[in-house]
Structures are given as structure tokens and as C-alpha cells.
Amino acid sequence: MKHVSVVGAGLVGSLWALFLAKRGYSVDVYERRKDPRKTGVAEGRSINLALSDRGWAALEKVGIGEEVRAHAIPMYRRVMHDVAGQLSFQPYGKENQAIYSVSRGGLNRLLVEAAEKQADVRVHFDHRCVDADIEAGTATFETDHGPITSKGSALFATDGAFSKVRAQFQRRDRFNYEQEYIDHGYKELHIPPGPDGQHLMEREALHIWPRGQHMLIALPNPDGSFTCTLFFPMEGTESFEALHNAQVARQFFSAQFSDALTLMPDFEAQWDQNPVSSLVIIRCAPWHVGGKTVLFGDASHAIVPFYGQGMNSGFEDCHVFDRILDAHQDQFDAAFLAFSTERKPNADAIAELAMRNFVEMRDLTGQPEFLLQKKIEAAFSARYPGKWMPLYSQVTFSHIPYADALAAGKRQDAIMQTVMARPNIGEIWQSDEVMEAILAELA
Ligand SMILES: Cc1cc2nc3c(=O)[nH]c(=O)nc-3n(C[C@H](O)[C@H](O)[C@H](O)COP(=O)(O)OP(=O)(O)OC[C@H]3O[C@@H](n4cnc5c(N)ncnc54)[C@H](O)[C@@H]3O)c2cc1C
Structure with a gap:
């Protein structure tokens, strides 16, 4: 042996x-x-x-x-939270497809x-x-x-x-x-369970507060809590360096992530205790x-x-x-x-x-055009299942080698750019015309 x-x-x-x-x-x-x-x-x-x-x-x-x-x-x-606390939604895959918080x-x-x-x-x-x-x-x-x-x-x-x-x-x-350090680091924060041990936001979802150059995310835990992670530049005007104490950080959260902040009663203590990691x-x-x-x-x-x-x-x-x-x-x-x-x-x-x-999560998920593009991809994929698997699904719900998924994703991006440039795409996105245009591009 x-x-x-x-x-x-x-x-x-x-x-x-x-x-x-x-x-x-x-x-x-x-x-x-x-x-x-x-x-x-x-x-x-x-x-x-x-x-x-x-x-x-x-x-x-x-x-x-x-x-x-x-x-x-x-x-x-994904449940996206905008600055006013309004929610929008994006399914990860087909019905019953999920990623799992462990x-x-x-x-x-x-x-x-x-x-x-x-x-x-x-x-x-x-x-x-x-x-x-x-x-x-x-x-x-x-x-x-x-x-x-x-x-x-x-x-x-x-x-x-x-x-x-x-x-x-x-x-x-x-x-x-x-070895490459990216400009962003992260800090973890905690949303405790509600009084009866229940989750205080939708439980079976990954929550994102997309804000362009930075974002907050939250994943559910079985005890009713959420673990949140703030991904934020390490240095610069809007950065961990600039949020130099818990009071300044609270002001920033109150402007950017106010619905999350209201669920963190001990925000200041957490901010001081939890490290920033690269x-x-x-x-x-x-x-x-x-x-x-x-x-x-x-x-x-x-x-x-x-x-x-x-x-x-x-x-x-x-x-x-x-x-x-x-x-x-x-x-x-x-x-x-x-x-x-x-x-x-x-x-x-x-x-x-x-x-x-990272760019998709922190920036694009907050943009209606991006969410529309994902809806068109999902609609096309449902109509022609063998012809288009969205990149996210290739990476997350398949065993296609990552290198093949990346190459296919780049081809899909090029096709979707031409589709999204069509006039009135917001109205005609489910039409035969759009579906056939994608089919033609693929051919
Ligand atoms: C903020 C964050 C969020 C993440 N979220 C996800 C996610 O949602 N999904 C996902 O798939 N991945 C995620 N990851 C990535 C994931 O954490 C890592 O890819 C994973 O932990 C790698 O596992 P590993 O066993 O290779 O390394 P590690 O988990 O780092 O384990 C290495 C082990 O080696 C031990 N060790 C180190 N040095 C020595 C030594 N000299 N002698 C003996 N033992 C040693 C360590 O103590 C440790 O136990 C995330 C990472 C970060 C930073």
C-alpha cells in the first residue's frame, strides 16, 4: 500500500x-x-x-x-438592494437551480x-x-x-x-x-436573527448591494443570521482607509446601505472588531x-x-x-x-x-439594461436549450472546463452586444425577431 x-x-x-x-x-x-x-x-x-x-x-x-x-x-x-432599499431579482439558473450557503x-x-x-x-x-x-x-x-x-x-x-x-x-x-493583490479588500459583518430566530431578509437568496466601485453582499446562515461582506477599495477617497472610525463608517452605511445597517444593532462594535483583509x-x-x-x-x-x-x-x-x-x-x-x-x-x-x-456583481447587477440582457439570454436558452447555456450556468451548474466556458462566454458577449444595440429592445426582447437574430449570429 x-x-x-x-x-x-x-x-x-x-x-x-x-x-x-x-x-x-x-x-x-x-x-x-x-x-x-x-x-x-x-x-x-x-x-x-x-x-x-x-x-x-x-x-x-x-x-x-x-x-x-x-x-x-x-x-x-440574487436579490439586489438599491440605495433607497428597493429590491430587484435575478434567478441564478433555471427553476430549482441554486447555489448553496454552507x-x-x-x-x-x-x-x-x-x-x-x-x-x-x-x-x-x-x-x-x-x-x-x-x-x-x-x-x-x-x-x-x-x-x-x-x-x-x-x-x-x-x-x-x-x-x-x-x-x-x-x-x-x-x-x-x-502574486497579485487587487485594489479591494473586505470586511465581514453580521446580521443577527430576528426575535424568533427568523431571517430578517429573504432566506433562500444571495443579497447584493451593488454600488459601482464597491458592494456589500450577504449569505444566509442556518441559525437565522446573515454573514455580510463589504468589498471596498483599500485606499483612496472612498476606501477602508477613509472610513477611519466606526462613526464615519456608520454615516457611509447610512447613505449607501441603510436597509442593511438597520439590521445591525451593534454596527460600531463589529466595525471596530472585524479586520480588513486583502x-x-x-x-x-x-x-x-x-x-x-x-x-x-x-x-x-x-x-x-x-x-x-x-x-x-x-x-x-x-x-x-x-x-x-x-x-x-x-x-x-x-x-x-x-x-x-x-x-x-x-x-x-x-x-x-x-x-x-466582480464588475458584474458590484456594477452591472444594479443596471436595468444588464438585467434585461440576462432575461433575453434566459428566454433564448429556454427556447433553444441546446444552443445557449448562459455563462453563469456553465461555470456554476455544469462541469464544462472553465477555459471552454470562458471562451464561450466571450462569444456570447459579442452576440449580446449587437442584440442590445437594437432599437426598442426593451419592448421587443421576447419577440421571434430577436430570438431569430441571436440564432443567426450563432450560426
Ligand atoms: C472572502 C472570501 C470568500 C470566499 N467565498 C467563496 C465561495 O463562496 N465559494 C468558493 O468556492 N470559494 C470561496 N472562497 C475561496 C475559498 O475560501 C478557497 O478557495 C478555499 O478555502 C481553498 O481551500 P484550500 O484548502 O486550498 O486552502 P485553505 O482553505 O486556505 O486551507 C489551507 C490549510 O492549510 C493550512 N496551512 C497553511 N500553512 C500551513 C503550514 N505551513 N503548515 C501546515 N498547514 C498549513 C491552513 O491552516 C489551512 O487549514 C472565498 C474566499 C474568500 C477570501
Whole structure:
């Protein structure tokens, strides 16, 4: 039996340990955090995440989809809040298609426990990776009992965007690496449940306050609360830097997000306590050294969160890797190369799509023309289902490779630009004339 090591028991590492165990490997997982079950602290950058089809497919492959679904809240549509508190709506997909709000800490715990239940998986908390020999496929960890070195024939590095294992790749010849901080950062805020534990806004929806250069979003939690995230420039006249104390921030919220502010009774305390965090994009290649060490999840492709695909793409990594191991009869040299080669263009594509979706969410969703364009796409797609799948659906509700979805999305954009330029499009958008014009453009 092959013995391997995984660095990082985050979302991707713990799921990958489960995949490896199901393949019959003996697995040691090393995690720098303390065991949250012993400390009672749920760590993590955002309290909830949107889980969609790519993530579900991986969870289902290892038999834990049902268990996760029991704790997930479907979000069927976007609810946009304008400055006056007026609402507009945009369904995510067809009827009954939804993305799901799940607790980051809860999901991570469930995955770790599912991995630990396997006969030959050990999760070692409080083990911080400090070094790695990536040619040998081993890593060294600091522990309370002194340093230890992993055993096993290969190292799977899922230690996140600031991967210690990747640092060793950066010392190698011909390793490409790019780290980009975007101008925006984020702060999380909380809307508590109502007096009877009910949600104070529509429950099965993702709420957005689109404001051009910035936005607030909110995802529901099972306890009746919402986790809100403000995405805002770090510096400049309208920025976190400029909102330098809670009173100034309240004035800004009162002008921009007054309906959300009224639902946050302890706004000032939250503003002072909750940190501002930055958002980073990581691109690198190649992701592997022979058949000894391989990077995946955020360690090889961290992206901005605006498509809700960071974790989903990491889960898809696990699913794809499992298929590639099948195809190569678990020969690591060939499999690591195939994985890195197949996934890299898709990782680059979802990184680009995620930045594009930021503009869509913070700016376009507040514009009637954009909502009309989406309605036309949905109407055409319903009339000619095999001919047009909206880009959002390709990314979120399909397993089409991200690179193919991006290319198709660019073609669709060009077509919709000509359609939207038609006179009276607002009146004739459902007409045969418009539908046939799209058909002709596609041909
Ligand atoms: C604000 C925000 C919102 C997001 N929302 C979504 C969303 O809605 N949907 C979605 O799909 N994605 C979302 N993401 C992205 C998602 O959080 C990441 O893509 C996902 O967490 C990546 O998982 P990972 O396991 O690769 O990395 P991580 O979750 O970062 O896990 C890495 C693990 O490695 C451990 N580790 C790190 N260094 C060491 C070391 N030296 N030694 C040992 N262990 C180590 C860490 O403690 C951690 O447990 C969001 C991200 C942000 C910032």
C-alpha cells in the first residue's frame, strides 16, 4: 500500500485525504492550526461560502454529499438592494437551480471527521510545515515535541494561498510565479436573527448591494443570521482607509446601505472588531516536481471570491485528480504531469472569470439594461436549450472546463452586444425577431 502525506487540512486537503483513503492509500495529514474541536474556536476567513455543482460532484464522489446538503441553504436568486432599499431579482439558473450557503468551519470539520473515520488516515493538528524537500516528497513540521519529517512516497500540498511548500518551488529553475493583490479588500459583518430566530431578509437568496466601485453582499446562515461582506477599495477617497472610525463608517452605511445597517444593532462594535483583509490572486506553473510533490487548491491557484468558485475549483481538482490517477493506474510521475497540464489553463480561466464577475456583481447587477440582457439570454436558452447555456450556468451548474466556458462566454458577449444595440429592445426582447437574430449570429 502506498503511504503519502498531505500538507494542510483545510477544505481541499481534508477532502483530498478522503479521496486518497477511498483509493486505498495510507495518509498522514499535517495541519498547522490546533484541532478546533479541542479549542472550541472555528477559524476561517469567511464564515460561509457558496457551494455549487463542481463542489457537489466531488463531495458526492466520496459519499458525503447528503451529509453536507443537510446543513446547506439553497440560494435560488440574487436579490439586489438599491440605495433607497428597493429590491430587484435575478434567478441564478433555471427553476430549482441554486447555489448553496454552507458554513466554512462546519464543512471543514465534517470533512476532517469523514477523513479520520477512514481506516488509514491520521490528521495531525498543531504541525506547522516549515520546510519541504520537494524532490524527495517530504516535509518538515514544527511540533510541541520538536521537529518531525513526513514519511511516505509523495507530498500533496494543499496549504493555501501562502503555501510553505510552494516556497520551495520558487527556488527552482523555470518555476513561474505571480502574486497579485487587487485594489479591494473586505470586511465581514453580521446580521443577527430576528426575535424568533427568523431571517430578517429573504432566506433562500444571495443579497447584493451593488454600488459601482464597491458592494456589500450577504449569505444566509442556518441559525437565522446573515454573514455580510463589504468589498471596498483599500485606499483612496472612498476606501477602508477613509472610513477611519466606526462613526464615519456608520454615516457611509447610512447613505449607501441603510436597509442593511438597520439590521445591525451593534454596527460600531463589529466595525471596530472585524479586520480588513486583502484579496490575492496566485498563478504559478508547473504545479508538480516529478511524481514526488504536487500543489493544488489555493496553493497553486488562489482567486478572488466573486464567482464563488475558489473552493469549488479546489474540490474539482480532487475530482479530476482522482480520475487521472485511475487513467494512469496510480503512476505518480505520469499522473502529476497530466494533472498539472490539464488543470492549469482552467485555473487561469476561472481566475479571469472571477475578476469579470466582480464588475458584474458590484456594477452591472444594479443596471436595468444588464438585467434585461440576462432575461433575453434566459428566454433564448429556454427556447433553444441546446444552443445557449448562459455563462453563469456553465461555470456554476455544469462541469464544462472553465477555459471552454470562458471562451464561450466571450462569444456570447459579442452576440449580446449587437442584440442590445437594437432599437426598442426593451419592448421587443421576447419577440421571434430577436430570438431569430441571436440564432443567426450563432450560426
Ligand atoms: C472572502 C472570501 C470568500 C470566499 N467565498 C467563496 C465561495 O463562496 N465559494 C468558493 O468556492 N470559494 C470561496 N472562497 C475561496 C475559498 O475560501 C478557497 O478557495 C478555499 O478555502 C481553498 O481551500 P484550500 O484548502 O486550498 O486552502 P485553505 O482553505 O486556505 O486551507 C489551507 C490549510 O492549510 C493550512 N496551512 C497553511 N500553512 C500551513 C503550514 N505551513 N503548515 C501546515 N498547514 C498549513 C491552513 O491552516 C489551512 O487549514 C472565498 C474566499 C474568500 C477570501
